[in-house]
Amino acid sequence: MKLIAVFVLFCVANAKAYKILGVFPVKMKSHFYVGNALMEGLARAGHDVTVISPFHAENSYNNYKEVFLDESPVENSVDYTNDNFMEYNNKFFWDIIMKWYDVGVEIARSALSSPNFQNFLKIKQNFDVIIVEHSIEALFGLSHHFNAPLIVISPFAVSKWSTHLVGTPLFASYVPYMNNPFSNHMTLWQRMYNSLTYWFEDVSMPLYLRPKHQKLMEKYFPNSKNWPSLEIIKRNVSLVLINTHVTYATALPLAPNMIEVGGMHIKQSPEPLSQKTQDFLDQAKDGAIYMSLGSNVLFNKLPKHKKDAILNAFSAYPNMRILIKSDEKIVIPSHKEADVTVESWFSQQSILAHHNLKIFITHGGLLSIIEAVYYGKPVIGISVFGDQHMNMQVVENKGYGLNIPIEKLNSENIKSAIGAIVQDTRYENQANLTSKRYRDLLKSPLETAIHWVEHVAKNKGAPHLKCAAVDLPFYVLYNLDVWFLLAVTGFSIVLVLKYIIHKIISMFTYNDKIKIKTR
Template structure:
């Protein structure tokens, strides 16, 4: 046998072995939000690069076509007329906000499942998948895909998760030191904050049980109608094999985690790419540094009212630093000479440049993770979602300043910007957290891929499942044990009370008898 023949057979064997371990993976992301898709698509593209067969249902098809990556693109036309209300930062204390998010999730979930291509996939008896990956964001009816295809369910959360998401995998989530996503509290809460956190948490759990889950369950039964044996959604959600959370201790707080709750915060971050030459020159030729300003993908800067835009321009015109502003228009009236605008900037690559001195941001989690990764301090102007909480954490950690949108003036913004630029502690803290974030045994993406493939290799890895999921709520909180202990204590106390009372009565009776019949003195 010649050497060429041996190499050829070895190559065939390697191809066979790699294909035999490749998984058929279905990914479903029903949110038409670019920031949600960035993280999700990063994972799916990497899985495709690892030779897995990937099918993705989303509003955002891949830009670079891959032979083992299939897009099922949802129809954006359905979203017209479905207006999204911009949540103000005051809404973080509103219980009604949860209901609004539930209603939004119910609508987007229905949009996804009624899509003709999606229904064709559901009704097909030829399609088969080894894993189902979906987003954990008010779309539990999509868990029906895992039951239809008899595949382990993996959920990917675009943030650190909520109390009810923790319960899906039996993750401990005490109200005493784990703040709710929508509350701007730290893990050291005052009594009032713990009370608020507990009330909101209980409200969310009861609301899910009485209103939200029944609605999602009805959607699941309506669109996964090919199966008569479809379980209840309460049962199905507890079959989650793996929970991937976009979090890390550098941007959140330490807490206990079960083995199948994995933190992969920042897995969308890649090594910096070379910047376009004009942008590279702009950043290089900045002796006083550059400030980068972007409000993310959900809120466009052109939506700023005139008074806010004027405050921003007035502030930038007073600075000696250059400013890059992601401005979604070709022109910006009264643009100062130190300001450069563009409809799009390669944000992560810009933050990697050594001349970036400050990042003015909306406080979104992806942007927060990127600024931590590159060690850049921030000034945040949160608008909605978890942005306010992220900026409170930035202030607590000492690498940023929060400027409330309602208090966004030339004076407040100029103070915040000059404070961060002049006080070295903000950059020092950002660099300290960057060291903490980077000090990981593997990259977040490698960790995510490992655990996804681990679930595939071990057929759902049921050995990772917490026994907490098999307990009734009163058993989980040991209410039955405490009730028995309380009953025993009360019984002992009552017994002792009756015994003591009986003894006292007997002693009194003896004393009364002695008093009535005193002993006669014997001479």
């Protein structure tokens, strides 16, 4: 055994260590958790890691360096956490898309103009791989600045933001747009709305969004005006890592360099609960309900009638213990004080891992869905914005939860949802089945992601994985020139046939006239 241990240590010590840069500028903890889970995993694997972010990592490693995105001169002029994102509801797709465009541009501007970021660019250094979040395209310039392969990571499921980078086909007929609350089996009108959404993005992204990111890249990267355009830089993306998995998402045909790694942030061994929370759950003989609306949707900022609707719904289940993530004190009239725990932060994975936890009430964020799937817990969604509606639609279709959009939320429908999950074992059984499928992997999502990052570094960008679709112009990719040629040819054939038929008819008509005259 000692000999084997020495051999393993020798192999690890002599394995190639790569220098890897990760940039995650979005000021949402869920985005950071995804990217940083990968970077910490790479650090533990022995690589020299540098992370640029507005957050500090909880763990420290000798080979993990941080560049903190401090307050920039143009710090976020767009307040994208205003009013719990409620302003994103009941808007047409073009309003939402343009809003997200502006948010992404301001995030990019804030990161690029940060003094710490600019100082970092002045340091002469080399990296083997650059990892950047998918929607902040101006930062793709880091690949050209450091002359290193570019890996893009998406904290969401599959979207046009990521598929077009590697040539993965995306059909509006069965892939709902991220903000559309549709399933993969849409009605005619849903497919029409979904198609219009994608077409609008196809037109607005190159005409409106990309020029803004191009200008930002040229402004904040030295000598970037002599670089290839951002459009060309994007074509050289080596790999896309997407935060999804087929067990809890829609099955799709993916390009070979688009890899599902949903659940990288899952801890193989959940950290111990505080003694207070551990005792609280251990003593929940009739089960417990945990409610958390994530880090962006704050319970205390919900409209009063929405908060009352949720709290009043618990009255039908006085024997179940309730855990609520909130910054304010909450009293549930139907419950004893000892049966309610309210904290500003919980170790969510540890709570979901507890055997007495029966229902998870969530906003439908992808990380929360992944954790619920991993630990086999039924879900009630109160979806608010973004991909949450779509995520919860998938949950309902898979059969391990129910969704109540925030605008439809009332005491009766949430009470009914809790009752359905408590009384109908199908939800729990389906949650357990989905969990078993998700866990049935050759490698964990994090191990898979590390493998592919190392593969790209080792193979100098892994050009052998690249699909030709990314290099084809739009009209060639969709064979528009072929269809045009066929249409012209067909039309020409019709005209020629029409001319020939006309001539034949005219000839017979002429002969008949001659015969009549001769008589």
